[in-house]
Amino acid sequence: MKKRLLLPIFASFMIFTGVGANDVYAATVSDLTNTAKDYIGAPYLFGGTNINTGVDCSAYTQFVFSKLDISLERTSRAQYQQGTPVSKSNLQAGDLVFFNTSGTGISHVGIYIGNGNFISATPSSGVRIDKLNDPYYWGSRYIGAKRVANFTTTEKAEVKNSQVDFSIYASRGEVALQLAKALGLDTSDTNSPFPDVKSTSKYAGAVTALNKLGIFNGDQSGKFNPNSPITRGQLAIVLVKAFELEELGKAEKFSDVSSAHYAYEYVTILSSNGITSGKPDGTFGVGDKVKLIHLKIFLDRLTQ
Structure with missing residues (x-):
């Protein structure tokens, strides 16, 4: 099975409006790239604003930034009026990039x-990643950023998790504790x-x-972030690795x-192992924070 790194997503608390980039991180x-990739x-749906049934390009950017408590206008033209201009040579992750496709x-x-x-919501393929300088399409249509x-x-966002109620949601540290217990692991080595x-x-x-078992990894800076929440998509990766699950049936x-x-x-x-059946609306809630009650349900089903 192809291995993937498990990266954390953090909660944020600042709301940004106005024409300039806010100086507060x-x-x-x-946070940004993982949320976008989720x-x-x-x-894709022209004029659509529901991530499950269809979004257009500006609804997607608005949705992703809202997950980080950053406010964007609804349309691409209105979003172009926000923030500060950035040259192509100085682009940083998180900058909005604009194109003339019509x-x-x-x-x-x-x-x-x-x-x-x-990354953007495209009419042809929905949300996907493309090359900014793609010579066949995007490169010649780029306008600015x-x-x-x-x-x-740096992981300054850890302090922002005070807004996450960990009496309801599972932290990465709590997932580690419960998972190690469920697997019966020797936890005597505390040299993290x-x-x-x-x-x-x-x-x-x-x-x-x-x-040690390759089940739980840190982020790109080498930190584990034990007091950060974990998404349902990320937990799925951890559980499959931990219990060495393989696809069974439909x-x-x-x-x-x-x-x-x-x-x-x-x-x-x-799903094929009967561990999850998703939500009543037909979604898995892949980007949702994991609740403690759902973590317990998953582990109970896996250890029965």
């Missing part, structure tokens, strides 16, 4: 995610490889044991998890 680069494969000025917007790539928020590469999980932390033994299809989604094969495996 809204969230991390990982919806790869979401369907011959009548700004008609498409996406989110730059670094390394010359941007705007910075509406400053994203940091993560700088933010000290040997005295109640999570240290579980985090270390799970990391799996349910979820409208918010297309075959292009990073968590698709893991959600499919969980």
Whole structure:
């Protein structure tokens, strides 16, 4: 099975409006890029504003930024009036990039995610990643970019999780504790490889044991972020790895998890094993924070 790194998504608390980029760090680069990628494969619908049934390009950018508590206008032209101009050579992850795809000025917007790539909702393929300088299409239609928020590469967003009620939602540390217990792991080694999980932390033994098995990894900066929430899509990856699950029988299809989604094969495996049946509206809730009650349900089903 192809392995993928598990990256955290953090909660944020600032709301940004106005014409300039706010000087306060809204969230991390990982927050932004992971949130945007959570919806790869979401369907396109001109004028649509529902991520499950269809969104257009500006509704998608508005939706992603709203997940980080950053306010954007509804249309691509209106979003172009926000923030501060950024040259192509100075683009940073999180900048909005704009295109002329109709011959009548700004008609498409996406989110730059670094390394010359941007993500957007396209009429042909829904939400997907493209090359900014694609010589066949996007390169010649590029108009400019705007910075509406400053994203940091350090994990300052950890302090913002005070808004997440961990009596309801599961933190990454709590997932590690419960998963190590369910697997019966030896948690005596508390020498965690993560700088933010000290040997005295109640999570240290579980985090270390799970990391040794390649089940739980840190973020791009090497941190584990034990006090951050975890999404249902990310949990699917962890559970499949932890219990070495394989696809069995027919799996349910979820409208918010297309075959292009990073968590698709893991959600499919969980479903085929009868571990999850999704939500009543036909979605998996792939980008939703995991609730403690649902974590318990998943683990109970896996250990029966």
